[in-house]
Amino acid sequence: MMPVKHLVSQEPAYLLHIWPYGESGVMMDAFSHRCGRIRLIAKGVKRKGNTFAPLLRPFQPLLLSWQGKGGLKNLTQVDSVMQLPGLTGDYLFSAFYLNELLQHLLQEQEPFPDLFIQYAETLSQLTERLPLEVALRRFEWRLLCELGFAPDLTRDHDGYWLRQNAIYCWHVGLGFQVASGPEATVQDRGLTAQQVHDILHLVAGRQVLENEIVEASAQLEGLRLSAALKHAKVLFRQAIDSLLQGRVLKSRELIVKFRALDTVPKTPKVSGG
Numbered sequence: 001m002m003p004v005k006h007l008v009s010q011e012p013a014y015l016l017h018i019w020p021y022g023e024s025g026v027m028m029d030a031f032s033h034r035c036g037r038i039r040l041i042a043k044g045v046k047r048k049g050n051t052f053a054p055l056l057r058p059f060q061p062l063l064l065s066w067q068g069k070g071g072l073k074n075l076t077q078v079d080s081v082m083q084l085p086g087l088t089g090d091y092l093f094s095a096f097y098l099n100e101l102l103q104h105l106l107q108e109q110e111p112f113p114d115l116f117i118q119y120a121e122t123l124s125q126l127t128e129r130l131p132l133e134v135a136l137r138r139f140e141w142r143l144l145c146e147l148g149f150a151p152d153l154t155r156d157h158d159g160y161w162l163r164q165n166a167i168y169c170w171h172v173g174l175g176f177q178v179a180s181g182p183e184a185t186v187q188d189r190g191l192t193a194q195q196v197h198d199i200l201h202l203v204a205g206r207q208v209l210e211n212e213i214v215e216a217s218a219q220l221e222g223l224r225l226s227a228a229l230k231h232a233k234v235l236f237r238q239a240i241d242s243l244l245q246g247r248v249l250k251s252r253e254l255i256v257k258f259r260a261l262d263t264v265p266k267t268p269k270v271s272g273g
Contacts, residue, residue: 006069010079011035013064014119015056016099026056028075029103030064033116037106040066042075052078059095059123060084071108084127090255091126094136097251098122101143105243118142133229134202140236141203149239151175153200162193170235172242191231198228199235 013032021027025043032038045053055062055078065077087095098119106112118139125135144150155161157175162168167190168176179190202225 007067008035008073009065009077010063011065012081012116013038013062014060014123015058015062016103017058018056027072028056030062031102031106031116031119032064033113034111036110036112037102037108038066038073039071039108040064040073040075042078055080058099059087059127061120084123087126090132091129093251093255093258094132095123095126096254097136097249098139100249100251101140101240104247104249105143105147105240112146115142115146133233137229137232137236138203140240141232144236144239147243149243151235151239153196162196164193167192168196170238172238191235195227195231198224199232202228202232 011032011034013030016029016031016037018026018028021041022043024046025041026045027039027041030038030040042052042056044050045056052075060083061081063077063079063081064075066073066075068074102119122135122139126132141150151170152175155176156168157171157177162176167179169179169190170176176191176196
């Protein structure tokens, strides 16, 4: 764990969530490049004319400065790096989903610089409205890798290479096991070795052939891409849900409700809650 600094200046960061704090302040979780997830308080930001307030928005690259010895830091300066376009619809909900994952799964003040870069790249992809499912699956994969919980997509639980003629199911804490009986027919749970390899190709840009990892010569296309996205979603949700330990993500609930209402919200100001 990175030693706690008393003073940090101009740290690249994004806001994950913000709550009211006292009569005129806010408390916030931020994800920073070198210090990981940090909890901050900003006093007086609700007062008229406060210069910090317009900048305290999610999904925008910021430079934050703070001070403090304990777990709760005092925000001393906020600067905007650039203004990214606002998000709407599924892209907005997906960005909230990323923030919830980071807020709930990262320990405070534990640096994840590579994950920070992946998060920034994923937000950029969302603002550009690039293929959503690909961006989400690759971010989930990087998150699971950083937490040491990524499924081994090359071997079974006994350490053997996945066999082409077998059907596998993944189990938390065990990995891939040869499916037996009804388990092999559960929708999206039973996977062939080729389907597992396609997931690896999707998230890492490479394939596993026998006992060698080689660069793929072509991107997944058509039905194989669709299948890989579907299988990766089911597999990664299993892994992520086990880490959440029963915690329900509000972003998942909101997207179901708004889709049912056929409502497309726009990026709100961060005002707590």
